[in-house]
Amino acid sequence: MKRIESREALLELYRELAGEREKEEKYIAVCTGTACLANGAQEVYDAFKEELAKRGLDIQVKKGEGSVSLRGTGCHGFCGRGPLVAIHPRKIFYQLVRPEDVPEIVEKTVVGGELIDRLLYEDPVTGERVLHEEDIPFYKKQMRLLMAANGQIDPKSIYDYIAIGGYQAMAKAILDMEGDEIIQEVIDSGLRGRGGAGFPTGWKWEDAKKHQSPVKYVICNADEGDPGAYMDRSLLEGNPHSVLEGMIIGAYAVGATEGWVYVRKEYPLALENITLAIEQARELGLLGENILGSGFSFDVKVARGGGAFVGGESSALMASIEGRVAEPRSKHIHATESGLWGRPTVLNNVETWANVPIIINKGAQWYAKIGTEKSKGTKIFSLVGDVNHTGLVEVPMGITLREVIFDIGGGIPGGKEFKGVQTGGPSGGCLPQSQLDLPVDFDTLDAAGSMMGSGGMIVMDENTCMVDVARYFVKFLTEESCGKCVPCREGLKHMLDILTRITDGEGTMEDVELLEELGYVIAHASLCGLGKSAPNPVLSTIKYYKDEYIEHVRDKKCRAGVCKALVKYIIIAENCTGCHVCFKRCPVGAISGEPKGIHVIDQEMCIKCGICKDVCKFDAVKVV
């Protein structure tokens, strides 16, 4: 690799690479993000490699007319339908691709220009086959400022990133702009932290810039401890240079000389790709001494997170990099004054950093047009649960929950009713039907009793018990509490006990009041954000689903049929055909009845495993 010593050299390289890309007539992008890999994307990629080689089409082997380049790219977001393959230039989008499909794809689509119907996405409403990614309902309402590049580049190649305009924002920032100008631009853009709290990024930078120190740090928080959330992983895996570019710009703006990327250790591919990206950037001179001849020097190191949820909290994270126990401490003194090793430090989330090059390239004004008054830009959500299309969705702030769940997510599977959506990760709140038209932004979600958090979004259908949901999340948080401060350590444990009591049918109305009182104190008196937000699942479900709490406590009923202590399995005599299947399958022999006769469940013996209901073809087993 040849070092890039000046803006001109970078521009020249860009022109050359972009030109080459334009000449690339055909290319195949196979998603090799973690989710698609788990569905066999590597085998699909290998099959393409082999097939192209066999036909002498591989551009690596032979350049020229008809040759095809193959890219393993980052996550495209539609993970529920992986492995995903896009065939350019026509941008034909194939989903659920298996290695066996590959020879046919090369033969028919790549060479022959024909479509293979069965691999196209079928619109569940119209039944029509959709050709292009952007026409699929899942993508239509998205605004993929950050995610789009994931599908275009090989994250292991810095040249791919440069070819799509990468590092131009950095060049502009460090060569043409003063630190204050950059900070003003970020303030004007309205960018707020994507890691949870939504703190204005520009203000944070301004504060760090203000504090004089020969050593300052910038840190990228890629600890992503929310179970089920993986937007940071996808960005770091799929487009690590965009994060790095953001960090370089931020470091220059505040006067930092050293950066850290703190990556969750369960993210091997993200770790690999960011480490490689740093090495490549260093080799090209985009990191290190005197970047592009600007006089600005900066380098980045990688640290691995231990995997605890609280390890992603800012003060715990810095303690961990310093080699101390990852435990939060008071933050009356901001990290921007005294952070990592007591030096002024800017800590931002992966997604926050990835927004920075876009803001510098397109300008604050352009950026601030996207979103609501106080929440600008886009946000990536990880849409999961009882929803037809799961995956990563990037939407403009201000889109409604309804649009995300029903238009992008395709609604609730199996014709079931929507019951609630939990936003913001394990300590987010649950919002009901009546709140579906809320615009998704930091302040609206907060006011409704939930939060943006880092962007988890779990959809729940009618078969969900909201008390059980609250219990489930409080259990997670109780286990993840570090135990340092009293309200979080002791309070959450008692919350969990009370919720368990209620789901066991042993709760009282005083218990519900006590939950609210505990919730207030844990939220206000805890030391860190874990405790401060932990009562959300409880308080929001009491707020929106109080009926269900009352039913559990007073009527000893669980309407969703989830809480075992409160349900009974019975056989409806009219529906029972005497097929005898439940009799045979019941693991404890609780069902009696002769073949062709009516069957009965012995309530004393029944362990409520639900097998009889699952195996009954005649809808004769009911949960009451």
Place this chain on the structure above:
Amino acid sequence: MVKLTIDGKEVVAREGQTVLEAAREAGIFIPALCYHHEVKPYAACRLCMVEVTRGKRTRFVTSCDYKVAEGMVVRTDTEKVQKCRRMVLELLMARCPNLPQLQELAQILGVDRVRFPEGDDDCILCGLCVRTCAEVVGLHALGYESRGFHRRVTTPFDEPSEECILCGACSYVCPVEVVPVVEEDGYRVMERWHKKSRLVACTKCGKFFMTEDELKFLQEKTGLPEERLKVCADCR
């Protein structure tokens, strides 16, 4: 000098002092279990929380690690403060039902019931012993084990710590007095840390006054000859 008001009272504090220190010097009571002036604030018990107004902004903060500032208005008796304090104490009393120090505090704060099932612990996890050992003595004989509700203070692997010199600082600093030190048959014993060490007698008066481990520690630290160290404070 920094001027502020605490509960309506004008208070003059020194630069760099915490709100808790300033309040105490002014005779205003703020409960605090994890604070000790000899070690760094830890802000874990959350009993010392107060409402602080600076300019337009009111914040709910721990007074043990919040620094005084000119013109600051502090309230230690708001409904929010009381509600949180009482609940925190109630939670600690459920964890440790048999500590007289907590019961005394309950009288003062008006906590007259405990609505949670009683545990059988005696450690409130204020961390003062751990921090005193590390920050004052300079050793790491104690630490935490497990997280969340299962967190405990213990010696490494629950074995007698090799670092521990039985100086007793942890015992001295424990606000609920559950780290007893016993001297018997020429030994100093700390049951809680599974540790015992032979006592050394003063070469002048003959009284036992330190442990062999302490002597060794002092020798290493000061480089002084054994004869000089083996004289007790009274005879020196």
